[in-house]
Amino acid sequence: MSTPAPYKVYMPPVPEEIRGGKAQPLLIVDKLRKYFPVRGGVLNRVTAMVKAVDDVTFEVQKGEVLGIVGESGCGKSTTARLVMQLIKPDAGTLVYDGDPVGAFRGISVSALRRKVQMVFQESFASLNPRLSISDSISYAPKMHGTPRAEADERTERLLRDVGLNPAQFARRYPHELSGGQRQRVNIARALALEPKLLILDESVSALDKSVEAQVLNLLVELKQKRDLTYMFISHDLNVVEFISDRVLVMYLGKVVETGPVDEIYRNPRHPYTKALLRSKPSFDPAHRTTEMPLTGDPPSPLNPPSGCRFRTRCAFAESVCAAKVPELAATPDSPPQHEVSCHMFVAGSGHSRAISGGLS
Amino acid sequence: MAQAAQTPIVDVRDLKVEFRRREQSVAAVNGVTFSLMPGEVLTILGESGSGKSVTLKALMGLVPDYAHVSGTALVAGKDVVGMSKDELRKIRGPVVSMIFQEPMTALDPVFTIGDQIAEIIRTHEGLSHRAAMKRALELLEMVSIPSAARRLKNYPHEMSGGMRQRAMIAMALACRPSVLLADEPTTALDVTVQIQILLLLRQIQKEMGMAVVFVTHDVGVAAEISDQVAVMYAGRLVETGTVYEVLSERSHPYTEGLLSSTVHGGMKGQPLDMIRGQPPNLAALPPGCSFAPRCNQAAESCHRVDAPSVTLGPGRLVRCIRAQPLLAAE
Numbered sequence: 029m030s031t032p033a034p035y036k037v038y039m040p041p042v043p044e045e046i047r048g049g050k051a052q053p054l055l056i057v058d059k060l061r062k063y064f065p066v067r068g069g070v071l072n073r074v075t076a077m078v079k080a081v082d083d084v085t086f087e088v089q090k091g092e093v094l095g096i097v098g099e100s101g102c103g104k105s106t107t108a109r110l111v112m113q114l115i116k117p118d119a120g121t122l123v124y125d126g127d128p129v130g131a132f133r134g135i136s137v138s139a140l141r142r143k144v145q146m147v148f149q150e151s152f153a154s155l156n157p158r159l160s161i162s163d164s165i166s167y168a169p170k171m172h173g174t175p176r177a178e179a180d181e182r183t184e185r186l187l188r189d190v191g192l193n194p195a196q197f198a199r200r201y202p203h204e205l206s207g208g209q210r211q212r213v214n215i216a217r218a219l220a221l222e223p224k225l226l227i228l229d230e231s232v233s234a235l236d237k238s239v240e241a242q243v244l245n246l247l248v249e250l251k252q253k254r255d256l257t258y259m260f261i262s263h264d265l266n267v268v269e270f271i272s273d274r275v276l277v278m279y280l281g282k283v284v285e286t287g288p289v290d291e292i293y294r295n296p297r298h299p300y301t302k303a304l305l306r307s308k309p310s311f312d313p314a315h316r317t318t319e320m321p322l323t324g325d326p327p328s329p330l331n332p333p334s335g336c337r338f339r340t341r342c343a344f345a346e347s348v349c350a351a352k353v354p355e356l357a358a359t360p361d362s363p364p365q366h367e368v369s370c371h372m373f374v375a376g377s378g379h380s381r382a383i384s385g386g387l388s
Numbered sequence: 389m390a391q392a393a394q395t396p397i398v399d400v401r402d403l404k405v406e407f408r409r410r411e412q413s414v415a416a417v418n419g420v421t422f423s424l425m426p427g428e429v430l431t432i433l434g435e436s437g438s439g440k441s442v443t444l445k446a447l448m449g450l451v452p453d454y455a456h457v458s459g460t461a462l463v464a465g466k467d468v469v470g471m472s473k474d475e476l477r478k479i480r481g482p483v484v485s486m487i488f489q490e491p492m493t494a495l496d497p498v499f500t501i502g503d504q505i506a507e508i509i510r511t512h513e514g515l516s517h518r519a520a521m522k523r524a525l526e527l528l529e530m531v532s533i534p535s536a537a538r539r540l541k542n543y544p545h546e547m548s549g550g551m552r553q554r555a556m557i558a559m560a561l562a563c564r565p566s567v568l569l570a571d572e573p574t575t576a577l578d579v580t581v582q583i584q585i586l587l588l589l590r591q592i593q594k595e596m597g598m599a600v601v602f603v604t605h606d607v608g609v610a611a612e613i614s615d616q617v618a619v620m621y622a623g624r625l626v627e628t629g630t631v632y633e634v635l636s637e638r639s640h641p642y643t644e645g646l647l648s649s650t651v652h653g654g655m656k657g658q659p660l661d662m663i664r665g666q667p668p669n670l671a672a673l674p675p676g677c678s679f680a681p682r683c684n685q686a687a688e689s690c691h692r693v694d695a696p697s698v699t700l701g702p703g704r705l706v707r708c709i710r711a712q713p714l715l716a717a718e
Contacts, residue, residue: 241662244660263578265579266650289656311607
């Protein structure tokens with residue numbers, strides 16, 4: 029209707045919030061790898077390798093919750109630590125919002141840690157027992173040059189946001205708080221630098237069920253209020269289903285299946301994902317689990333099986349599974365985001381149950 | 389299964405355990421009453437600090453010396469409360485035995501699995517070492533440990549978590565106890581291993597006709613294993629009944645809150661119904677009903693007067709004033 033303004037349009041510098049653009053994944057993890065050497069013998073030579081994380085590739089979209097599930101020793105926590113650069117990856121690249129991490133013309137590791145924060149499982153062990161709650165929360169902002177008054181004001185606001193009354197809690201020390209309250213403090217501290225991505229590594233696992241529900245509700249509320257993105261790591265399949273948009277299933281350092289949460293939970297493809305979901309205790313005493321979905325414990329990541337790592341516990345394992353490592357790829361009859369790494373879903377893989385034809 | 393005029397194998401009346409220290413005394417268990425028939429599985433469901441583990445330990449006389457225990461706890465007809473150390477040693481194993489949450493700390497790291505199991509059998513049944521080792525091998529096979537003969541010579545650190553838990557179950561079953569106490573035996577395990585252990589326990593319990601008192605905080609585990617469920621809060625049983633009754637009727641507000649705050653399938657996209665606040669401090673319990681400060685249906689009187697326990701049926705008990713009208717309605 030109105031005629032265009034005659035003056036020149038002013039283009040402000042790209043603000044931090046949209047620097048990579050909306051469609052740019054917040055985090056791209058490509059072929060991340062970490063092998064821990066095991067030393068032994070008289071000369072202390074490397075005798076074996078623990079393949080903790082082996083060529084793990086995934087993306088985290090802006091504003092989503094990516095759930096990572098798997099049994100103990102599957103590398104989910106190591107993946108989190110590698111993303112935070114708490115341990116140095118052996119190989120692989122990380123791209124944060126379009127900028128490669130630790131590379132020339134990229135984002136530095138210290139700048140990354142301002143944007144990505146982490147909340148751990150042990151609420152007590154991750155707080156400094158000699159710092160009061162408010163000092164713990166305001167420590168990082170002060171170290172990053174925020175004026176004292178502003179940092180204290182932010183601390184108060186954060187405490188209120190996580191549901192703790194500042195007048196009551198700010199001067200207390202970690203041992204004076206309950207587990208749920210301490211975990212709220214940990215969340216407040218993680219948010220103190222106003223990060224974009226929060227990595228929650230088993231953050232609700234140590235809490236009682238009634239308190240766990242409180243913290244889960246808080247996480248959902250904070251995510252909406254502050255436009256956050258979560259990487260949510262847990263062994264609790266029900267909690268992951270509740271909070272996640274997309275799920276990554278890991279087994280012995282490898283991603284075996286990934287996809288939208290409903291797809292994974294309603295229509296799992298990989299034999300491991302199926303067994304994992306069937307292992308959930310049923311909440312109905314009239315329909316109890318009667319068959320063991322899997323036998324035995326997960327094998328040690330020390331010298332894992334060749335080919336597909338799940339083959340030693342898989343009911344469908346054949347010779348091709350030992351010979352070739354299956355690639356993580358979309359199946360012909362599922363949405364493209366649903367990827368699975370199993371020879372049964374690759375046409376012409378040599379597996380007797382391999383799907384026929386379809387897209388190559 | 390139901391034989392007429394059976395006597396309960398476990399009969400606990402008004403059990404109280406108080407930890408008395410110089411500075412303060414903590415009332416961990418405040419008058420717990422329940423009974424269990426042979427061959428039944430009772431699950432005590434509760435959060436940390438509710439007194440569920442202490443109740444279990446009291447049944448085996450495993451509470452420390454400064455704990456003050458009162459009431460009666462009949463296990464296979466004998467009162468465990470006030471039993472001497474020698475008497476306790478005699479019943480631990482053949483009458484009542486226990487499996488713990490952390491098999492690594494419960495097993496002795498400097499003896500092989502076989503030696504540890506054989507020791508129990510030799511002590512209680514006076515068998516030779518060789519005969520005891522043979523029994524140990526059978527036990528390991530019963531708990532489906534693969535290549536059992538080789539595992540007999542393993543030390544605990546050489547086994548995985550699931551294997552260790554199986555070994556501990558084998559050890560607890562060594563003298564065929566009539567009552568097995570299980571203190572969160574699957575909490576530290578992965579889900580795929582947890583379900584294996586639950587199925588194993590269920591199968592062995594049926595075969596041996598053993599009574600099991602199972603303690604857990606996980607509603608899902610309770611639904612998988614129990615015949616009877618007792619919900620515990622602040623040292624008291626707030627609701628008891630069969631697993632169907634407790635999980636579907638949920639007459640106590642705490643049971644209701646606990647079940648609706650437990651995340652399971654199909655709860656996505658909606659805020660969870662949660663219980664406000666934290667469990668009470670056992671050293672300073674509130675007057676009146678202990679759950680009243682967190683209860684969303686508390687009446688004014690709940691904060692002053694303790695809730696009565698209302699019997700809704702045989703073995704069906706609810707400790708709440710709201711349960712009385714329920715009874716009147718029937």
